[in-house]
Amino acid sequence: xxxxxxxxxxxxxxxxxxxxxxxxxxxxxxxxxxxxxxxxxxxxxxxxxxxxxxxxxxxxxxxxxxxxxxxxxxxxxxxxxxxxxxxxxxxxxxxxxxxxxxxxxxxxxxxxxxxxxxxxxxxxxxxxxxxxxxxxxxxxxxxxxxxxxxxxxxxxxxxxxxxxxxxxxxxxxxxxxxxxxxxxxxxxxxxxxxxxxxxxxxxxxxxxxxxxxxxxxxxxxxxxxxxxxxxxxxxxxxxxxxxxxxxxxxxxxxxxxxxxxxxxxxxxxxxxxxxxxxxxxxxxxxxxxxxxxxxxxxxxxxxxxxxxxxxxxxxxxxxxxxxxxxxxxxxxxxxxxxxxxxxxxxxxxxxxxxxxxxxxxxxxxxxxxxxxxxxxxxxxxxxxxxxxxxxxxxxxxxxxxxxxxxxxxxxxxxxxxxxxxxxxxxxxxxxxxxxxxxxxxxxxxxxxxxxxxxxxxxxxxxxxxxxxxxxxxxxxxxxxxxxxxxxxxxxxxxxxxxxxxxxxxxxxxxxxxxxxxxxxxxxxxxxxxxxxxxxxxxxxxxxxxxxxxxxxxxxxxxxxxxxxxxxxxxxxxxxxxxxxxxxxxxxxxxxxxxxxxxxxxxxxxxxxxxxxxxxxxxxxxxxxxxxxxxxxxxxxxxxxxxxxxxxxxxxxxxxxxxxxxxxxxxxxxxxxxxxxxx
Amino acid sequence: xxxxxxxxxxxxxxxxxxxxxxxxxxxxxxxxxxxxxxxxxxxxxxxxxxxxxxxxxxxxxxxxxxxxxxxxxxxxxxxxxxxxxxxxxxxxxxxxxxxxxxxxxxxxxxxxxxxxxxxxxxxxxxxxxxxxxxxxxxxxxxxxxxxxxxxxxxxxxxxxxxxxxxxxxxxxxxxxxxxxxxxxxxxxxxxxxxxxxxxx
Numbered sequence: 068x069x070x071x072x073x074x075x076x077x078x079x080x081x082x083x084x085x086x087x088x089x090x091x092x093x094x095x096x097x098x099x100x101x102x103x104x105x106x107x108x109x110x111x112x113x114x115x116x117x118x119x120x121x122x123x124x125x126x127x128x129x130x131x132x133x134x135x136x137x138x139x140x141x142x143x144x145x146x147x148x149x150x151x152x153x154x155x156x157x158x159x160x161x162x163x164x165x166x167x168x169x170x171x172x173x174x175x176x177x178x179x180x181x182x183x184x185x186x187x188x189x190x191x192x193x194x195x196x197x198x199x200x201x202x203x204x205x206x207x208x209x210x211x212x213x214x215x216x217x218x219x220x221x222x223x224x225x226x227x228x229x230x231x232x233x234x235x236x237x238x239x240x241x242x243x244x245x246x247x248x249x250x251x252x253x254x255x256x257x258x259x260x261x262x263x264x265x266x267x268x269x270x271x272x273x274x275x276x277x278x279x280x281x282x283x284x285x286x287x288x289x290x291x292x293x294x295x296x297x298x299x300x301x302x303x304x305x306x307x308x309x310x311x312x313x314x315x316x317x318x319x320x321x322x323x324x325x326x327x328x329x330x331x332x333x334x335x336x337x338x339x340x341x342x343x344x345x346x347x348x349x350x351x352x353x354x355x356x357x358x359x360x361x362x363x364x365x366x367x368x369x370x371x372x373x374x375x376x377x378x379x380x381x382x383x384x385x386x387x388x389x390x391x392x393x394x395x396x397x398x399x400x401x402x403x404x405x406x407x408x409x410x411x412x413x414x415x416x417x418x419x420x421x422x423x424x425x426x427x428x429x430x431x432x433x434x435x436x437x438x439x440x441x442x443x444x445x446x447x448x449x450x451x452x453x454x455x456x457x458x459x460x461x462x463x464x465x466x467x468x469x470x471x472x473x474x475x476x477x478x479x480x481x482x483x484x485x486x487x488x489x490x491x492x493x494x495x496x497x498x499x500x501x502x503x504x505x506x507x508x509x510x511x512x513x514x515x516x517x518x519x520x521x522x523x524x525x526x527x528x529x530x531x532x533x534x535x536x537x538x539x540x541x542x543x544x545x546x547x548x549x550x551x552x553x554x555x556x557x558x559x560x561x562x563x564x565x566x567x568x569x570x571x572x573x574x575x576x577x578x579x580x581x582x583x584x585x586x587x588x589x590x591x592x593x594x595x596x597x598x599x600x601x602x603x604x605x606x607x608x609x610x611x612x613x614x615x616x617x618x619x620x621x622x623x624x625x626x627x628x629x630x631x632x633x634x635x636x637x638x639x640x641x642x643x644x645x646x647x648x649x650x651x652x653x654x655x656x657x658x659x660x661x662x663x664x665x666x667x668x669x670x671x672x673x674x675x676x677x678x679x680x681x682x683x684x685x686x687x688x689x690x691x692x693x694x695x696x697x698x699x700x701x702x703x704x705x706x707x708x709x710x711x712x713x714x715x716x717x718x719x720x721x722x723x724x725x726x727x728x729x730x731x732x733x734x735x736x737x738x739x740x741x742x743x744x745x
Numbered sequence: 746x747x748x749x750x751x752x753x754x755x756x757x758x759x760x761x762x763x764x765x766x767x768x769x770x771x772x773x774x775x776x777x778x779x780x781x782x783x784x785x786x787x788x789x790x791x792x793x794x795x796x797x798x799x800x801x802x803x804x805x806x807x808x809x810x811x812x813x814x815x816x817x818x819x820x821x822x823x824x825x826x827x828x829x830x831x832x833x834x835x836x837x838x839x840x841x842x843x844x845x846x847x848x849x850x851x852x853x854x855x856x857x858x859x860x861x862x863x864x865x866x867x868x869x870x871x872x873x874x875x876x877x878x879x880x881x882x883x884x885x886x887x888x889x890x891x892x893x894x895x896x897x898x899x900x901x902x903x904x905x906x907x908x909x910x911x912x913x914x915x916x917x918x919x920x921x922x923x924x925x926x927x928x929x930x931x932x933x934x935x936x937x938x939x940x941x942x943x944x945x
Contacts, residue, residue, distance in 0.1 A: 512828070515828065516801065516828045519828055519849045519850055520757045520759065520760060520849075521759060522849075522850045523760055523763070523826075523849045523850045523851065524757070524759035524760050524762070524763040525763070526763075526850050526851065526853050527760070527763030527764050527766065527767040527853050528763045528766060528767070529853070530767050530770075530853030530854055530857075531763065531766040531767035531769070531770040531853070532770070534767070534770035534771055534854070535770045538770070549766055552759070552762060552763065552766075555759070556759050556763075559759070
């Protein structure tokens with residue numbers, strides 16, 4: 068058996084592996100999808116970066132321009148201030164006012180200093196503590212070249228930046244002239260931090276970090292509302308004026324949208340990974356399923372093979388008697404295909420119509436909860452109408468949940484077996500009958516021979532005597548001797564006859580007190596098996612008045628068995644609903660009448676006439692002694708046996724027996740034919 | 746030499762006695778034998794008449810006795826007495842050469858008639874057998890030459906032809922012929938032919 072089962076679940080990976088491209092396609096698709104998505108994101112990012120760079124450049128240029136404009140405007144105003152100062156009439160007071168005004172309007176302008184033509188401090192706004200001391204050159208050393216250049220060229224010149232009190236400052240020297248000669252210089256001092264604070268708008272600072280750096284890259288001032296970190300983009304332009312390598316540097320930081328996008332990308336990748344994992348899990352699951360399925364299929368094939376090779380027919384019905392399953396053997400047995408059988412309700416097409424009632428009753432009995440689980444013999448019909456004997460074992464069909472779902476029946480065709488059994492039985496019966504006949508024949512022949520001897524002798528003596536008498540003149544004594552011998556032979560014959568009687572007398576019956584109903588019940592018990600086999604029902608209708616009889620129980624049973632068997636023989640060809648024998652007992656005064664009523668073919672007048680003749684029989688294997696014996700037994704019990712037609716068809720054999728107390732037999736009933744002949 | 750009589754073989758005394766009485770009443774001599782063995786013991790080839798044999802007997806049965814008799818070359822006719830069930834046995838016996846069978850209980854005078862007939866037949870056959878024996882004895886007295894001549898006479902040849910064939914004188918043939926007629930006890934060739942044909 069193990070060879071029929073799947074050899075190893077691992078081997079079944081083979082077929083699953085052959086279709087692995089099924090599994091690679093979705094993976095590749097997902098990979099491509101993710102790649103494309105990432106590419107798109109990258110492109111977007113690139114575009115974004117480009118855009119940012121452009122906007123950064125735009126912004127920084129804008130800032131640079133703004134600074135330049137502001138510085139240029141201041142320059143103009145400083146020049147104007149110098150011009151106005153050079154006019155007579157305008158005192159230092161005037162300068163201070165104007166300078167104050169300028170300081171408050173010019174972003175980044177920290178101080179305005181007025182120098183005289185020699186470069187000494189004349190005035191400063193705001194007023195500084197350090198006033199000009201003796202015409203000493205106010206200009207610091209680093210700014211001197213610019214100052215000289217400005218004074219020399221008459222054009223405003225910026226000086227290099229320098230660090231001062233935590234800030235980085237630079238000056239612009241604006242010379243002014245009066246009457247064509249240098250009258251002094253207005254110096255504007257700017258703080259780079261202040262410039263950034265005043266000229267870089269807030270919205271720019273939101274996005275970028277704007278710094279001013281010197282040529283060495285040192286940050287001189289910065290403005291930013293964003294936190295410092297690794298910049299994403301940087302750009303710088305030369306801050307000119309004031310020049311001297313000052314650079315305006317802008318750094319851009321990643322926006323929040325970028326973070327969102329990255330999160331999105333991460334989510335997509337995660338999802339793709341999850342899909343891949345799911346796919347893998349699914350694949351493993353399906354592989355497991357395939358293995359199981361394969362095992363299941365192998366198991367199913369094995370069961371099917373078993374089922375198909377079964378010789379026993381199987382059929383299952385649900386609780387309503389509707390066929391739900393049949394195996395091939397059953398189909399072959401009844402000659403219908405499974406499709407024709409499944410779904411059919413009782414009565415089934417393979418039930419012979421005349422057996423239907425019996426089959427239904429048998430099935431019902433077999434399905435009783437406490438019915439013994441033994442086979443029931445049924446007659447079923449093939450499609451071609453041929454009937455066959457079947458042995459059915461019915462058992463409850465229990466489903467997986469332990470509930471009864473119906474009935475499972477296994478059916479064996481026992482026609483051959485039964486036929487063989489029947490044949491053996493018939494042969495045995497024939498043999499027994501032959502043996503009886505041989506015995507009887509032997510006995511009769513012996514008696515005949517025995518009787519023949521004296522009879523032949525007598526005949527010879529007689530003929531001899533007649534011959535002698537005819538011839539005349541015979542001595543009287545010779546005739547006498549012959550007649551004497553004849554008489555002896557006659558006595559001899561008589562002795563033989565007596566001996567036969569004595570032999571018969573040896574089987575003297577034993578009479579005891581019996582009750583007729585008990586006798587009938589016992590007899591029915593004896594014959595029931597045979598009746599069932601011959602599909603005859605035996606019903607008894609017993610009298611409630613059950614008197615005691617003085618009789619031989621076995622002999623009475625012999626009579627009943629004989630009569631019941633005769634009845635069954637008579638109903639051999641009767642339809643099944645008529646196959647019934649009724650046994651009645653009735654009490655009438657001093658006798659009990661027992662009737663055996665069949666619904667068979669009845670008796671023709673000729674048969675009825677010769678019914679009780681010895682050796683008269685209507686059966687091929689009969690001896691013609693049965694009814695004779697019955698009658699002898701009944702008469703031995705001082706009763707009578709008679710026969711009358713059954714009004715409903717068939718024949719009634721009846722016998723009456725006197726009840727114990729009354730010694731006189733009951734007169735025969737009207738209409739019945741008297742069986743007594745003596 | 747004993748007289749022709751009916752030999753009754755039956756184990757039943759009454760049957761033997763009654764049949765003896767019956768046969769005697771018709772003038773047929775009868776001898777009763779109580780069993781087949783007794784009959785075989787007393788049997789001799791000199792016996793004449795017929796045997797009335799019960800087919801069913803204690804000891805040796807009638808049929809067995811019949812077989813023994815046939816084996817001993819007994820030519821006496823046998824009439825079987827049979828019961829009802831023995832007819833097949835009797836028929837088998839008839840095929841072996843029994844004279845007849847009579848079923849019990851029998852019509853007695855018919856049986857006697859059959860016995861008389863059997864005795865008559867037996868007598869006839871005996872006589873014929875005896876005449877055959879005579880002819881054979883006479884032929885035995887002939888010389889070989891005479892026998893040669895006789896054969897040719899029987900074929901109807903003339904003396905002259907015989908003389909030519911045997912290469913003897915005509916006269917010698919005539920002498921042989923006379924001697925043959927004398928020895929065979931006949932007077933003519935026709936008589937000789939009849940005698941030999943009958944005996945054959």
